[in-house]
Amino acid sequence: MKKHLELSHIGIDFPTPKGPFTALKDVNLVIAKGEFVSLIGHSGCGKSTVLNIVAGLYQATTGGVLLENQEVNEPGPERAVVFQNHSLLPWLSVYKNVELAVKQTRKGRSKQAIKEWVQHNLNLVHMTHASDKLPSEISGGMKQRVGIARALSMEPKVLLMDEPFGALDALTRAHLQDSVMEIHASLGNTVIMITHDVDEAVLLSDRIVMMTNGPQATIGEVLDIDLPRPRNRIALADNPIYNRYRHDVLRFLYEKQKKIEPVKSAKHSSPMQSGSSSKSNAA
Template sequence: MKQRSYLALEDIEVSFPTRKGPFVAVKQVDLSIDKGEFVALIGHSGCGKSTLLNVIAGLVKPSRGVVFLDGEVVDRPGPDRAVIFQDHSLLPWLTVEENVRLAVDKTASGKSRGERRDWVMHNLELVHMAHAATKRPSEISGGMKQRVGIARAIAMTPRVLLMDEPFGALDALTRASLQDAVMEIQNQLNNTVVMITHDVDEAVLLADRVVMMTNGPAAGIGEDIRIDLPRPRNRIEAAETSAYNHARHEILHFLHQRYSNPLDKVA
């Protein structure tokens, strides 16, 4: 029997009831991800990226198929899969430290009060936000709030980090800064990451593999390419390599080809 990858999606189908009958969002999706691998999901709006991410998170149950994480069936939410959304969802009445502490208290029951505080500050230091530990969300910028959201997620020591367009609402400079922060964290922690993005350059810069989704309904995996760039990565140096530009071209070609196909536009 073939051994499964660390994270394995097997024959995943998700359908939702509508007045006109079942709407099939994704169909026959098979995806294997190794431990420590960074995978980016990319595709046009409505192609099922968020649906797949929610299936991995246990927030949506597939109509067919199974998700395995380290050999265990995923069928409900759990702290071993932390999700970072585009909206940071920080509690406005709590400080930065207290927002991260909420996650730590739920996942570090065996640690003393002092150990928990040290762990909170350690994770805030990873995202360069320790200096703002006593501030409330209203006192920091959007990019800083998202850094706190990342710190809260990694403080849970999840087996898989799920990111749903975490930088989509940010300006270009802030987005680049957070991309660099994610690369730095990945280099230190070697997290298993699944990230949704619409940004081709972001996908190529951050990911080990880019999985391209076909247009919905009944979306599936169109292509799956490996990004042959060594780590740690420098965005300027990477952008000047043939491997970066080849991957970027392949993704753009796929997305343009799917968008141009009139059969994919049929509702």
């Protein structure tokens, strides 16, 4: 695999009154250009911390991150983040929210070039019809589409997504998952996504990185998803390979959950119950 993004021996400590708390320890991962990687694990396993280190928002205590052999030590437009909360500026229109990012990253371009680029990215997420609307005038799913358009408009080398569909209803979530697959197929961009949803991880990913529980969380297993693209969720529902991948992730999560929480009943011990709980937490 040709290295595009490399996490090498990442560890991070946070100060507490009782001394340093080691959130992550010895996280190693190499991601190829154009790869879609999902991070999954129980709450508190350090998924968002890993993402924030790649984004340059946190500095690792040990180890480091290389993007195209350049050390990552601060935020930069080559690593755009899409948060669970859309984070749009409420006083700016849909168009202006995306334009603001474009003006910051494509300085020196003509007004016409900026306009065309903003429209292009809104078109990628099917939001050109709402260009003049304020965030308060559009739905949660539409706001998240604008957040994705804003991130893509920066032409990042890596798109970082922190549970981007977690606050959405199931139908809107499915539509946005399809949009992200369509955009990824079109642009071939490198994506790291945090999710609690097993089905989402298997549907979207080339690899699923499963994190162990904290403290001192690290990568427990990495699962290669060898499913042809484009992927259709309906067709995959009865696909034995898809269901085997889904089972492998559920097994990992269930086994890790048993180690941190006593099993009180047969109902709580079901791996299918664990999987549905993951999705309800993310919804």
